[in-house]
């Protein structure tokens with residue numbers, strides 16, 4: 001099998017504090033929105049949205065999560081070694097770029113996999129023809145997402161062929177919403193009705209299949225899409241896919257990122273700061289250097305705009321964010337000391353350095369801010 005290497009080192013000075021109780025409470029609240037029978041699938045791809053996959057899986061073992069969803073086979077293998085839990089769902093569709101051995105391991109370990117084309121089906125059938133356990137597959141039905149789902153007319157053929165193949169087990173049918181996070185849900189409703197139509201047409205309900213559709217936004221806003229299981233990522237970590245004014249559940253961010261001040265210096269008035277001279281001091285400025293930068297996930301576009309926090313005080317980033325250093329203007333902060341920890345990413349939605357605030361600056365979504373946090377940042381579980 002292809003080599004699989006874990007991250008080899010960590011940076012103890014860059015500290016991502018992970019608050020277990022907040023994660024567990026978020027999961028409890030999300031589950032509370034669903035009927036008792038609805039299973040909960042925790043989406044932990046992309047290093048658990050930047051929170052640290054091993055740490056998050058270890059905490060979630062106390063949360064009665066029914067399934068873990070990952071993007072790739074290698075993430076599945078990794079968490080299988082932690083949980084030994086069979087219910088791991090690999091979202092990337094099976095495809096011929098994977099080795100035969102990979103697909104056989106999926107069958108052997110009981111991973112739930114996605115089938116998304118007739119070509120892949122042929123490859124997969126060949127791969128599992130002699131396996132002792134059937135490979136569990138889910139069909140992703142294209143209802144409007146326009147990504148890797150199968151158009152309903154092809155899905156019919158796949159359904160027939162899977163049923164005829166003894167080494168494949170049809171375990172689930174699902175779809176994915178493109179706009180459930182938007183205020184206008186009309187397109188999401190249309191997708192839901194396309195999915196319903198498909199399920200009815202093929203008489204797939206009440207057939208011992210796992211039917212699922214809802215991501216976090218649909219879990220919160222579309223009860224009609226809960227079906228047998230919801231797949232929550234971002235909201236488990238404490239965020240709405242996009243900021244909501246009056247959310248029906250209060251979620252708390254699970255991670256707070258801090259870093260120490262490693263140098264304090266005075267930069268005279270009229271002096272430029274950092275690469276490109278994009279900032280010039282207007283006064284004698286006390287500057288603090290923080291040892292993180294875009295190589296750690298702190299984006300370069302935060303230059304001259306983002307804020308960090310010391311205690312309750314917001315402190316501006318001045319000059320360009322470098323690969324592994326950021327400069328702050330701490331002139332107005334009393335009692336500044338080397339080694340003092342600065343909040344880089346806050347676990348408070350209203351903070352000037354919340355993931356939403358940083359996402360606004362970067363013209364992106366909170367998902368990207370979180371997933372950019374490098375794996376070498378030390379995750380400290382509380």
Ligand SMILES: Cc1ncc(COP(=O)(O)O)c(C=O)c1O
Pocket residue numbers: 043091176214215216217231232233234235241
């Ligand atoms: C198929 C699928 N389901 C669920 C999710 C979780 O989405 P969210 O983080 O918005 O809950 C994702 C994330 O991208 C996904 O690709």
